[in-house]
Amino acid sequence: MVEEKRRGRPRDEQVDGRILDAALELVLAEGYDRFSPDGVAAKAGVAKTTLYRRWPTKDHLILAVVTRMQNEVEVTDTGDLPRDLTRYLDEIAAGLNRMRKAGRPQLAGDQSAGLIAEIAAAAARHADIGAVVRQMFALRNKVPIGLLARARERGDLPEDVDPEVLFEQLAGALYYRVLITGSPIGPAYVQRLVTTALSATPAANRRKS
Amino acid sequence: MVEEKRRGRPRDEQVDGRILDAALELVLAEGYDRFSPDGVAAKAGVAKTTLYRRWPTKDHLILAVVTRMQNEVEVTDTGDLPRDLTRYLDEIAAGLNRMRKAGRPQLAGDQSAGLIAEIAAAAARHADIGAVVRQMFALRNKVPIGLLARARERGDLPEDVDPEVLFEQLAGALYYRVLITGSPIGPAYVQRLVTTALSATPAANRRKS
Incomplete structure (x- = not known):
């Protein structure tokens, strides 16, 4: 209840x-x-x-x-995959950066994972919290995975791209930097991420105007 | 000292x-x-x-x-990128799965992040531990990033692939599953990951025999 x-x-x-x-x-x-x-x-x-x-x-x-913060991130599907992905990942990265700085806005250079690491640890320690975290992400991730699936259907991604796995590579790279390497995830990184992920795909080679 | x-x-x-x-x-x-x-x-x-x-x-x-466990994972460069990547990621995934199960070997179905989440949280809480974690991964990740850079040099990856970013997508997908979604990362997932990451690249299309 x-x-x-x-x-x-x-x-x-x-x-x-x-x-x-x-x-x-x-x-x-x-x-x-x-x-x-x-x-x-x-x-x-x-x-x-x-x-x-x-x-x-x-x-x-x-x-x-x-959960509420993440649910507010919208996925826009204009049919321009590089642009739609960049917009989405920029928002996810901005949210992660806010949580990273939680409690220490004065430390601009602090690359600690902060709040995100605490949530991951709480999810690992308490089964009920873990279940809520997993359910939240499973629900939320359906939307960007749908964006990638539609792009594949219209030929903007190769046939053997698995939309769920590609999404995990993109979101995973951001979380990996936040939680593990501590590297920055600003707009410049999101750009490198989208370029690498879509390299040699039809979408990257013939961008719509 | x-x-x-x-x-x-x-x-x-x-x-x-x-x-x-x-x-x-x-x-x-x-x-x-x-x-x-x-x-x-x-x-x-x-x-x-x-x-x-x-x-x-x-x-x-x-x-x-x-750190010691991770340093023991070897990167083999045979020139067959899909195979070398699969072997490397299988070992990383096996190590993560061992740490995931730490302290509860009886719970085969338990997808909690366990030890890995605790390390991420400790790195976030204590600046000195964070620095050691980041230094450890920066050093270690140079080896698989080198593997990807050489593959690009010999034309097995597209020119606009950024080796560091591609590595973060691959490792990131594994950590994302462990730390965030709780999904399994067995050999079947590693296979999907390598296939998706190398889709539409020369290496994936003309595998060496």
Whole structure:
């Protein structure tokens, strides 16, 4: 029941939205360690019990914030694959960079994985959080995978490209830099990524105008 | 001085090796939470002070174990790119799967990221560990990136493929599955990955016999 959002009750959703707005602002400002659901309840003006009934731990709450942030990233399918992919990956990278800097906006050069690593670790430690993370990504990733599948159908990707795997290569490269090598993932990197991924594909060789 | 291995003193290296052997065995058996450097010192038959002088925290010790494991993965360059890549990625995936199962060998179906997520989180939390992780991967990744660069030079990859980025797409897809989606990374996935990455490249189309 905790997972099921009651769509028929807009008042609850308004409260949820207020809590998640406050949580996003606080987690970006404070980072993982200092972030506390109690502070979120105070900032959102709701009772702690309301918050904890919906999100029983700090990790559940942070995860809900990240889910909402990721669901807001739109996939545009104009039929121009390099452009559509670049736009999508730029947004994903921007979201990852925000989470990377959570709690230390002053450290521009800090390449730590921050919040993202904490979520991955929480997902590894707690089976229920792991299940929510995996479900969230499975749902969300269907959209960009669909974009790649349609591009293949119209001949803009080679036949033996597996759309799911290509998506994992693209998203994976961004997460690999954030979580493992600590390298930057700005627009210049996204450009290199799209160019390499689409090299020698029909889409890369005859861009639509 | 802690980072610098004194190559001229084989006795130290023997002790190091014994400690890391014991640590590998224990961390795979016990998992991150239950793993303790004290247990490693006892198993290896060395004084705790010897161990802590070299690896001041549990995270430093686990990281040293993982570094050694990763350095043991060899890159073979036979000139047959699909085969060389498959062999390399199969080994990387096997190592990740061992770490994924650390501490819970009984849970065959458990897709949790386990140890790998803990290392990523430790790297995010502690600047010195983050620096060691990044340095380790930067060094190690030069070898497979070199394999891809040579393949491009001899015309087995398109000119506009960036070897570093292609490597990050391949390794990234594996880590993305382990850390984010929890999907399996067995030989069947590695095969899909290599096929998709090399689709429409000369290497994929004219395999050497």
